[in-house]
Amino acid sequence: MRFGKKAAGMRKVLRKSYKQQQQKEEITGYEIFIRCLAAEGVDIIFGYPGASIVGIHDVLYDIEAAKIKDIKTEEGTISNNRRNNAMTPTKAQDNHQGKTMTGAEIFVRSLVEEGVDILFGYPGGVLIGIHDVLLDVTHIKHILTRHEQGATHAAEGYAKATGKPGVVLATSGPGATNTVTGIANAYMDSVPLVVFTGQVVTKLIGNDAFQEVDIVGITRPITKHNFLVKDVNELANTIKAAFYIATTGRPGPVLVDLPKDMLAAKTVFEYPKSITLRSYHPTLEGNIKQIKKAAEILSQSKRPLLYVGGGVISSNASAEVRALADKLRAPVATTLHGLGVYPEQSKLALGMLGMHGTWYSNMAVDQCDVLVAIGARFDDRVTGNVEKFAENAKKIHIDIDPSAISKNVQVDVPIVGDVKHVLKHLNEMVKPLETKDWLRLIDEWKAEHPLRYKHDELLRAQYVIQKLGEITDGDAIIISDVGQSQMWTAQFFKWKHPRTHITSGGLGTMGFSLPAAMGAAFGRNDLPVICISGDGGLQMNIQELATISYNKLPVKIFVMNNGYLGMVRQWQEFFWKKRYSSTRITSPDFVKVAEAYGIPAQRVTSPAEVESTIKNALKYKAGPIFVEFTVVKEENVYPMIPAGQTIGEIIDSPEPLEQKHATHKTMIHAKG
Numbered sequence: 001m002r003f004g005k006k007a008a009g010m011r012k013v014l015r016k017s018y019k020q021q022q023q024k025e026e027i028t029g030y031e032i033f034i035r036c037l038a039a040e041g042v043d044i045i046f047g048y049p050g051a052s053i054v055g056i057h058d059v060l061y062d063i064e065a066a067k068i069k070d071i072k073t074e075e076g077t078i079s080n081n082r083r084n085n086a087m088t089p090t091k092a093q094d095n096h097q098g099k100t101m102t103g104a105e106i107f108v109r110s111l112v113e114e115g116v117d118i119l120f121g122y123p124g125g126v127l128i129g130i131h132d133v134l135l136d137v138t139h140i141k142h143i144l145t146r147h148e149q150g151a152t153h154a155a156e157g158y159a160k161a162t163g164k165p166g167v168v169l170a171t172s173g174p175g176a177t178n179t180v181t182g183i184a185n186a187y188m189d190s191v192p193l194v195v196f197t198g199q200v201v202t203k204l205i206g207n208d209a210f211q212e213v214d215i216v217g218i219t220r221p222i223t224k225h226n227f228l229v230k231d232v233n234e235l236a237n238t239i240k241a242a243f244y245i246a247t248t249g250r251p252g253p254v255l256v257d258l259p260k261d262m263l264a265a266k267t268v269f270e271y272p273k274s275i276t277l278r279s280y281h282p283t284l285e286g287n288i289k290q291i292k293k294a295a296e297i298l299s300q301s302k303r304p305l306l307y308v309g310g311g312v313i314s315s316n317a318s319a320e321v322r323a324l325a326d327k328l329r330a331p332v333a334t335t336l337h338g339l340g341v342y343p344e345q346s347k348l349a350l351g352m353l354g355m356h357g358t359w360y361s362n363m364a365v366d367q368c369d370v371l372v373a374i375g376a377r378f379d380d381r382v383t384g385n386v387e388k389f390a391e392n393a394k395k396i397h398i399d400i401d402p403s404a405i406s407k408n409v410q411v412d413v414p415i416v417g418d419v420k421h422v423l424k425h426l427n428e429m430v431k432p433l434e435t436k437d438w439l440r441l442i443d444e445w446k447a448e449h450p451l452r453y454k455h456d457e458l459l460r461a462q463y464v465i466q467k468l469g470e471i472t473d474g475d476a477i478i479i480s481d482v483g484q485s486q487m488w489t490a491q492f493f494k495w496k497h498p499r500t501h502i503t504s505g506g507l508g509t510m511g512f513s514l515p516a517a518m519g520a521a522f523g524r525n526d527l528p529v530i531c532i533s534g535d536g537g538l539q540m541n542i543q544e545l546a547t548i549s550y551n552k553l554p555v556k557i558f559v560m561n562n563g564y565l566g567m568v569r570q571w572q573e574f575f576w577k578k579r580y581s582s583t584r585i586t587s588p589d590f591v592k593v594a595e596a597y598g599i600p601a602q603r604v605t606s607p608a609e610v611e612s613t614i615k616n617a618l619k620y621k622a623g624p625i626f627v628e629f630t631v632v633k634e635e636n637v638y639p640m641i642p643a644g645q646t647i648g649e650i651i652d653s654p655e656p657l658e659q660k661h662a663t664h665k666t667m668i669h670a671k672g
């Protein structure tokens with residue numbers, strides 16, 4: 001806080017106005033918030049905007065002159081060969097069972113038993129014992145990220161790209177708290193992570209010891225489960241349980257807190273072959289009666305729709321979903337995390353649904369008579385107004401998590417079970433449907449309301465992403481950040497395969513893409529790994545350029561620089577009268593920054609350069625490559641269903657269609 005004469009004067013005025021406002025007129029919560037701060041004498045706030053606080057920034061826009069300022073805060077080598085041959089140790093090499101060893105050795109040997117070959121982390125005082133053991137273990141590589149947030153996102157990128165759990169090791173106190181955003185992100189997106197944190201010695205726990213933090217308490221609501229190890233004899237069992245819980249049922253992050261004395265204490269190492277946990281028994285097989293009921297309802301359907309989500313990918317059930325859609329002749333609408341389950345080139349594919357989904361996928365939701373939600377959770381970005389979501393349809397919901405059933409939207413046929421198991425049965429029971437009229441109607445919608453953007457001499461992110469899709473033909477792993485570039489990536493890339501689209505969906509964490517791309521590149525080298533970020537998001541974990549560069553990871557880093565926190569700016573344009581409070585953002589010279597990290601870099605400013613630049617970047621295999629695309633500043637993501645609303649309120653692209661298409665004649669009841 002600063003106390004100057006001017007600020008004191010301003011505070012007096014604001015205090016007075018605050019009292020007046022309180023007595024005389026109603027003001028918004030946003031204004032009350034700011035006026036309370038002013039009354040408290042606050043004259044400087046450090047922060048970052050977001051959709052939920054855009055109203056506060058709108059108020060700040062007016063009182064910037066009155067000196068309340070919103071200041072934006074800024075927040076071992078692995079060879080290609082090694083990545084190709086992710087080594088799982090042979091039992092002969094690693095038979096340490098029955099030996100007496102320290103907790104630190106037990107920790108490392110337990111990871112070996114779990115088949116872990118890569119660990120993302122950062123050392124610290126309480127972890128030195130573990131890092132000492134790691135030095136002699138050749139088949140687990142510890143990747144030294146430049147921030148523990150980077151480590152958790154990297155582990156998530158690795159997990160999503162490979163289907164294996166991501167593993168993180170962070171020290172106590174600040175190391176542990178730095179993992180919190182990544183853990184919350186993995187929790188929201190159901191990604192299997194096992195996060196190990198160091199802790200102060202057990203006798204000091206609760207004493208406010210140096211670098212002590214109650215990470216078990218902090219992460220309780222954002223982990224599937226967490227543990228504090230209080231007895232070295234329990235260490236191996238706890239690690240076994242952590243991997244089991246993280247990877248089974250609805251996957252998610254599990255945290256294990258390791259006090260320093262537990263790592264130093266000794267016991268006999270015995271790693272359990274399997275584990276049974278009281279009160280944790282995920283249901284894999286769906287109830288056969290419910291599956292029959294679903295098949296019966298589907299047999300009556302004239303306008304079926306599959307709504308598929310990330311659960312299909314976790315369950316490795318893309319083939320089963322494709323088989324179901326093809327057998328039923330049912331169109332497929334996909335969530336952000338479901339992209340890749342069904343090839344977008346297919347006639348039955350409708351692309352993404354929801355807030356920035358295609359016009360026709362949202363229309364199909366509105367008009368379908370049976371909706372089959374598969375591994376999807378009726379998230380509010382998908383449903384908009386829950387009351388009106390698929391209001392004409394009977395709803396079938398297949399999900400492994402019983403708590404996801406009828407949580408947001410009441411369904412007619414819940415089927416709790418693993419998607420792959422359930423679909424095996426359902427696919428045998430269903431019969432092909434007569435959906436010609438329905439598909440013809442959808443084709444008309446596709447022609448009348450395609451995804452589109454302006455084609456002129458200016459460079460647009462949509463064009464870059466569309467070209468990337470064409471050039472790679474969908475054979476790439478794309479890791480997107482959060483904001484407009486994320487939505488354009490979802491809309492315009494040519495999705496073909498599962499596990500090729502990695503993004504932060506539930507939490508929407510800016511800064512996710514760079515470290516997650518790094519993790520994906522450690523796990524996969526069969527396809528090019530491409531990070532697509534906005535200029536804001538890149539600056540949130542930019543330090544991971546060092547890790548990527550040091551490890552010579554062939555990640556292609558594409559930054560769409562529009563000089564704005566674009567998605568929030570778009571909300572300000574649409575809903576806050578274009579008052580761009582705190583959304584203009586400056587960046588360093590990204591090309592120079594990348595070069596300083598030892599990464600070849602270039603800037604692209606016109607559409608004419610895009611194709612050759614992408615082709616050259618794809619050819620470059622020696623390490624990372626960085627391209628900054630200077631794109632149009634004020635561009636919007638279309639279509640958009642404003643939060644909590646319906647297809648009736650959809651804002652479609654203002655761009656005219658290039659050709660005349662069929663009319664709306666055949667629509668069942670026109671909306672929007």
Ligand SMILES: Cc1ncc(C[n+]2csc(CCOP(=O)(O)OP(=O)(O)O)c2C)c(N)n1
Binds near residue numbers: 050051507
């Ligand atoms: C950590 C974090 N802080 C704030 C936000 C709110 N937010 C969502 S999108 C966005 C703008 C992103 O800007 P940029 O990275 O430049 O991408 P663009 O939207 O311009 O493509 C912001 C600030 C967020 N999602 N995550």
